[in-house]
């Protein structure tokens with residue numbers, strides 16, 4: 113299904129923040145656990161190390177740290193936030209972790225909910241929050257992408273465990289009368305028929321309840337991935353959806369200052385830039401430090417790029433998230449910076 117829309121009221125990105133666990137695991141350290149090498153992981157993925165959550169570094173805690181940093185950059189009082197969207201596939205609580213984040217940061221006037229769309233989650237969350245603001249019903253939202261995939265890894269499966277890490281990133285989004293710095297447009301897609309390429313399914317376990325009635329026992333297995341299929345999907349669909357979005361909103365690819373892609377594999381980032389005929393120097397990447405942090409990658413690399421001064425107010429960003437579902441999407445926006 114495809115959905116695209118022109119925004120009603122203008123919506124501006126005015127703050128960002130991020131947080132990562134303290135524990136660093138290098139490729140050489142992973143090679144002590146599974147049969148792999150730093151050379152294989154570096155050349156096939158661009159990843160050198162990743163972060164793994166320790167005790168106390170929950171999805172809620174990292175999300176709250178990232179959200180507080182975004183609040184501070186935006187100069188917002190927590191009371192002024194109307195909405196918190198937490199994109200995560202690994203909540204601390206299956207009933208939702210967003211209200212916990214709301215309570216930690218003291219955003220007592222906000223309503224908060226989780227949104228699950230794996231590696232596309234942050235982009236889906238950004239678009240979802242923007243709808244509340246563009247209709248005029250709300251003014252300020254925090255969109256957080258946060259995941260702890262290391263909890264759901266088969267650490268003996270070298271084909272998947274070398275790719276993933278933990279992290280969180282957040283964006284402060286505001287309804288604005290400014291015309292220059294806006295979320296210009298987006299497109300989102302899903303294809304459940306290809307969902308088996310990458311999933312984290314429930315275990316199929318049943319127990320007798322009473323008599324001949326059984327009940328399902330909750331619990332998930334590990335991440336299951338067909339790496340080559342996901343790779344082919346990404347290098348085909350991501351350039352396509354970015355091109356479609358540029359065309360729909362009549363933006364020339366030459367106007368793009370930065371390509372902000374889900375950080376899955378450096379080879380995917382390079383292939384997408386090539387297909388859009390964009391210089392590699394326009395591709396934001398921090399894959400070497402964190403690997404694939406799922407819903408967190410886009411706001412995490414974005415926050416680091418803002419704080420290092422690379423991305424400047426007014427810059428035009430083309431972003432794309434993609435992954436399990438399968439799900440993917442693209443958006444075009446200008447970074448407004450704190451107002």
Ligand code: UT7
Nearest residue numbers: 147148149152156231270271274339340342343376377435
């Ligand atoms: O958010 C989306 C999440 N998923 C992804 O982004 C995954 C996208 N896919 C990829 O990034 C790549 O497909 C991988 C990095 C997962 C794999 O790279 P590849 O170039 O497609 O490797 P491959 O699966 O074709 O495997 C090549 C060889 C195989 O050995 P043989 O059969 O040729 O002898 C694998 O067994 O590399 C072997 N291999 C490894 N060797 C050392 C696979 N994983 C490893 C490893 N270390 N960690």
